[in-house]
Amino acid sequence: MSNANHTRVVRTIRGMPTSDGAGVRLTRVIGTSELPDLDPFLMLDEFGTDQPEDYLAGFPSHPHRGFETVTYMLDGRMRHKDNHGNEGLLTPGSVQWMTAGRGLVHSEMPEQESGRMRGFQLWVNLPGREKMTAPRYQEFAPERIPTASPVPGVSVKVIAGQVGEVVGPIVQPATDPLYLDIALQPRVRWHYTLPQGHNAFAYVFEGTAQVGEGADARMLATHELGVLGGGALLQLGAGEHGARLLLVAGRPLREPVARHGPFVMNTREQLMQAFVDYQEGRF
Template sequence: MKSTRSVIHCIDAVPASDGAGVQLKRIMSQPPHRLMDPFLMLDELKADDNESLGGGFPPHPHRGIETISCMLVGGFRHEDHMGNRREVGNGGMQWMNSGRGVIHSEMPLPEQDRLHGFQVWLNIPRQAKMSDPQYLDVNRADIPEWILPDGKCRVLVGALHNEETQIQAPVVREGTQALMLDVNINTNGRLVLPVTTSKVMIYVYHGSVNVVGNESVIPVNQSSLAVLSESGDLELTASEESGFIVLAGEPLNEPVVQSGPFVMNSDEEIEQAFVDYREGRLVG
């Protein structure tokens, strides 16, 4: 009998505000980074009126991280110091490698006053933190989808492989083997996902799912993140139609020092990032 993963830790999302007054749910950020490695942050942005969106996310810097922005409803406009101006639409996503430095803005583009999406921060391995910035925008139609008997799975980042299925997203990160999935499960459905990395987490954004371990069945409710054990398939059931995000990858097991938008490996590197930003060298 194949082994399945079990829940070892749960985190409830908390209300937060970021940017210019944008209301959101912050699921994971700051320590303990070891629990989430190689992921650093997960935010859920869900709004039914423009007031919740405040003034969006005006220009701000980053160094040392990758951001993955996935939109379910609505989109956003990205602009940066290099003159890029990009729009990500309903159902699309953007991957950004900030590398040594990016200054950008992200302004919400609601659809009939509604917006729903997620942003993930993914750590960059030490040797690549000062690399050149990179981007990739992916339209909804270009995100591969795996149709299952009891649901469907969109592969946003990375790849899913088993004996019958090989699905690869446009974005693949070899250093962390990062995987990000947007999964929907039908009422009274059952899914088994072949996730092979040691770190696996799920965040439920709609409904409720049950994680079926070898010796336990643990419910994970809406607005909760579950950190799972390190080996086995990911088996889930649901008594109602539900949606959830899967984050998986291999830990970097490197020191993590974070201060605001900068994530490096030492206090000295963080101090240098702030000096570079103040003196105009962050994006030089």
């Protein structure tokens, strides 16, 4: 098989420490000057701490319009409430895929005062035709997220997309996303075929992982993101301590992006209208 078929790492990014909400400390991996976005992905934040003062202030009420937020909890509990009467508790291993659409105001607050809080929030853009749809939630407890075991030593939580016969519960036709949490035992190798035409990244959050084949192979360290390119066949290999990584892909929208804070639209005019609508209580 020629290397032309193989996926390779075209660039690596390390996250930047930042704070958001009322002072929650986190690492921003997508959405920085180094990697402003990766169409259709607008932002990726990793939060991980056992210091309560890093997360207790939470994310008090704030608005969203024009995109989706994906929250994946690894440890800890986070309660969300919005101004449409929706409320839920995200527990370890659970996922919330929130389509903000035309707008809502919500809060995400820790439900614990000590212990570890760890997880990810990913922002996914919506196409212009869907930016003003009604808000909706796809929320799944850990037992509703299936696990694939494609080869010995490999375990994959399939949040969106497919691994073999195992299909994730999240569906979004606009961007047709793939969202996998992959655990590799030490020195185990696995290959996976990425969806054709999608933009994709791998983010290692435990251990080290080799991405690619032969001369194109690159080692990704903990907290390192690899933007993927080239062919569709992705070769993964774990380092001597194993690896855990997110593999995320989505169909690019190729539309203009006008964004300011929690509003992501196509034009400056739509952005101004979002501020007006929010200030006048129309979310």
